[in-house]
Amino acid sequence: MPRNVYTPSNSKNYYLRVTIDGKEHRESLRTTSKRVAEKKARERIKELKGKAERGETDWLFHSGFTGFYESLDHYDEDHGWSANTRKRYQTSLRQIGVTLMEVFEERDENIELAGAWEIDLKSISEFVAMRKDAGASIATINRDLTAFNHLMSHIKNLGWVEMNPVLQFEKKGMKESLPDIVLPTDEAIQKLGRRAPGNLCFFPDFLDATGGRVTEMSMIKWADVKGMGHPVEGHVTLTLRHTKGGKVRTITLRQQAIDILLQIRRSNRSPYVFWNKTEDGYYRSASNLFWDYAQETEFGARLHDIRHKFAIERLMEGWSVYRVQRYIGHGSVKTTERYYFRYLTQEQQVIANADGNIGL
Incomplete structure (x- = not known):
């Protein structure tokens, strides 16, 4: 099996892991077929290398976050949000950015290098758990999740992710479940x-x-x-x-x-x-x-x-x-x-x- 393709212990799907120009890309190939996974991996690596050569920064969560945050500086007929609503969303987004930085820091990863697809259901669950740890009320967390939902919908509309993980989390409810820690001997x-x-x-x-x-x-x-x-x-x-x-x-x-x-x-x-x-x-x-x-x-x-x-x-x-x-x-x-x-x-x-x- 190519070294860039692997199956995590907690998934049946094959995953891609590759480093291009110092940035690590890790994402699901959404298939349980080894042959299909290898083909998808070759195509995805070629695509990522092309983006790196052109200096493109899309598909990064940080890029989508910044674009959405800045769009709230001005009224947009597409969403019709008032100035107060946009200001409230920006306040939540700042908290989302700080908390996600802590989430990724605990994984020993850098949020600024994370692909949009890496903000998954597990990330949303950890975000909520850390907000609880910080003493935030359920009402405040729900306000943050509303802004988070709009952010991820924006990123989904760009075609960078297939599903909005905030909607997945809201269907699951506030119940949090941490994966078992595998302790090396x-x-x-x-x-x-x-x-x-x-x-x-x-x-x-x-x-x-x-x-x-x-x-x-x-x-x-x-x-x-x-x-x-x-x-x-x-x-x-x-x-x-x-x-x-x-x-x-x-x-x-x-x-x-x-x-x-x-x-x-x-x-x-x-x-x-x-x-x-x-x-x-x-x-x-x-x-x-x-x-x-x-x-x-x-x-x-x-x-x-x-x-x-x-x-x-x-x-x-x-x-x-x-x-x-x-x-x-x-x-x-x-x-x-x-x-x-x-x-x-x-x-x-x-x-x-x-x-x-x-x-x-």
């Missing part, structure tokens, strides 16, 4: 690391020791690490400056992470911890690289799932939910609870929900 993480080249062989273990997102950890520099003169837990910190939300945070490294750093050879040419010899100096496409390695080593999960493993294990060993939330960089402690408490016993939840000092 320690053995699988080590096997994945052995497949990686250069100092990337340490990268999966480092994610397991820190719970960091792939992108933010791939861009850390030695200058961001303080206290290695006394490499003992409690004395070494790491400042994360390239988080997708732009919020700089500093964490105290556990001994497991410190021991990994002690094994990494420093480069005279690059300031990055996980460096390479490209003009960027770091592994810009770490997620894509490890996706390929994961198929070869039968990893059975996403590289990003190592982050979930870290959070669940820390909660199980007695860290408070407040500490885990701050450490891994969730925007809300309720998001941490929603993702991980379903994997804890009642006793573990009581400990995690203590006053915030447990494990500190």
